[in-house]
Amino acid sequence: MLNFTVFYTVIRIALKAIWANKMRSSLTSLGIIIGVAAVIAMTAIGTGASADISDRIATMGTNTLNLQAGRASGGGFSFAAQSVRYLTSDDADAIRKEIKTANAVYASVVAGGKNAVYGGRGTVARVMGTTNDLFKVQPWKIAFGRLFTPAEERSAAMVCILGYQTAIEMFADLNPIDEDIRIDGQLYKVVGLMGQVGDSAWGFDPDNGIIIPLTTMQNKMGARADRPKYVSTITIQAASFDVVNQTQDEVLKLMRQRHRLQPNQEDDFYIQNLAQMLNTMQGIATTMSLLLGAIASISLLVGGIGIMNIMLVSVTERTREIGIRMAIGASLWDIRLQFLTEAVILSLLGGVVGILMGVGIAKGIETFGNLRVVITVSSILLSFFVSAFIGVCFGFFPAFKASKLNPIDALRYE
Amino acid sequence: MELIEIKNLSKVYSLGEVEVHALRDVSLTIKSGEFVAIMGPSGSGKSTCMNILGCLDKPTSGSYHLDGIDIIAKNLPDLAAVRNQKIGFVFQGFNLLSRTTALENVELPMVYNKVPQEHMHERGLAALKQVGLSERSGHVPSQLSGGQQQRVAIARALVNDAPIIFADEPTGNLDTKTSHEVMSLFSRLNSDFQKTVIVITHEEDIAAYAKRVVRFLDGRIVEDKIQTPKMPEAEHA
Structure with missing residues (x-):
């Protein structure tokens, strides 16, 4: 045929x-x-x-969890009688201690739009109060200088680490290490300088930011009498991608326990899972x-x-x-x-x-x-x-x- | 054996309410090697008869055997193969494919006969030589004269070695001189290659080349006579 x-x-x-x-x-x-x-x-x-x-998302890490106060459902109004409890440094410490599958934990508070001045030059930057553990989780590197010392972290020392772009705007090509700058009028000593990162994570752009010790943020810069030890976010890095969901469950259980929530009560915090988001x-x-x-x-x-x-x-x-x-x-x-x-x-x-x-x-x-x-x-x-x-x-x-x-x-x- | 044998053939066209009897009870036998002219005025049924004999149409009733094949028993689509292998058509309007060379036109029946590519050229060129057009094999129809186009059509009718050549008013579009050249070619194909040639015409001097003349009138055969054919003219290219 x-x-x-x-x-x-x-x-x-x-x-x-x-x-x-x-x-x-x-x-x-x-x-x-x-x-x-x-x-x-x-x-x-x-x-x-x-x-x-x-x-x-992969550069932000697929095995990290973000814990924040509030209701996951967001949106509309909730007339529930209970008040939403904020997260504290103690929560972060408890997670660090109790959750075995967690690799690293850091708490942070971000304050926006602070005036940072050195000599005649200045810039407006977001300031993050956090602990050295951040650098274990985020792929941000110290290019010059050092991290905070344990003493500085404990004592709410007036020190800071500058983001790449922030440093350029304030110091141009001068060496910023050990120089004093003013953030909202207060004097801070520059101890470290980060390399260029490129991506921002969770609403904080490290290149255009300034990092100070968490205690300094809590007691000096963003101090509020009504909420001592306040942190806005606790970031937890699970040991591996495979245990992320297990870690999430454990954190959930621990936090419900710490906030003394009854089984019929909704969570007053929520956990963002990057893997899920991905x-x-x-x-x-x-x-x-x-x-x-x-x-x-x-x-x-x-x-x-x-x-x-x-x-x-x-x-x-x-x-x-x-x-x-x-x-x-x-x-x-x-x-x-x-x-x-x-x-x-x-x-x-x-x-x-x-x-x-x-x-x-x-x-x-x-x-x-x-x-x-x-x-x-x-x-x-x-x-x-x-x-x-x-x-x-x-x-x-x-x-x-x-x-x-x-x-x-x-x-x-x- | 008879090459063409039709018995009691009738063809009725129904145009709405009116029935037109194009053929009424026609019987005709044509032997292998005959040269027949079918004549008659328009509307006499000669074209209908031609279409049925050429396996392009089927009769309303009657029987038709072509080279031993019962044509009535076959479906019209199945008759394509019969046309391809038993019949070579030559039409009044030449009916060559335009934009296609003479050789490719001649090769066309072999395409549908599934002839292997390597034999096609050979046989196509041989057929063109038979009609004296070897030199023109690469020309397309628009580059050829009417007589040359008709000779390409004749080569196409020959190429599959079909025993019968049906020519429907083959000289209708040609001048007198060319007409006689074409008819001479048919004469030679009949006498030299034993082809059975059936020519439909209404011109007496064209019918004169045939050995037998069949006349149609009102759907019936009114005359069937043997005659001494006019001799073909001397061959010239």
């Missing part, structure tokens, strides 16, 4: 017909080209965004790229309908040719195969050009739009096979119509 000679001839005839109508053929393929290019570019952007999110955000990104792909594939569908239209016109236009072929001995399937092949070649050509164009667009967006794109082999293969499939689907009706022509009438057709 379908030996090589027939196949070769059918393809040759189809290519000839396509080549004979170059302009019309390229316009026909345009629909598929745009559709495939759109699918490839869109999924590349979607996948790029997803990979970007993963990477950002999953959620990746889910959103995947949905996004699916959505983008779905929108783009509508244009593929429209392209397919375009091919069908042109093929129907082509069948009418070539009625006489079909008649000649039938009289000479072309069978129903010879005719069907010919028009089907033409439609498939048109859509495959469109597919290949579309893939090249889609990759080009994605690369262009990467270069000029400064957006991360990831071109996946699967999206290329998918577009290719989808365009072939469209060719078969939308080519069949015109091919069928051609084969149904009566040879006598077709030969007489002018």
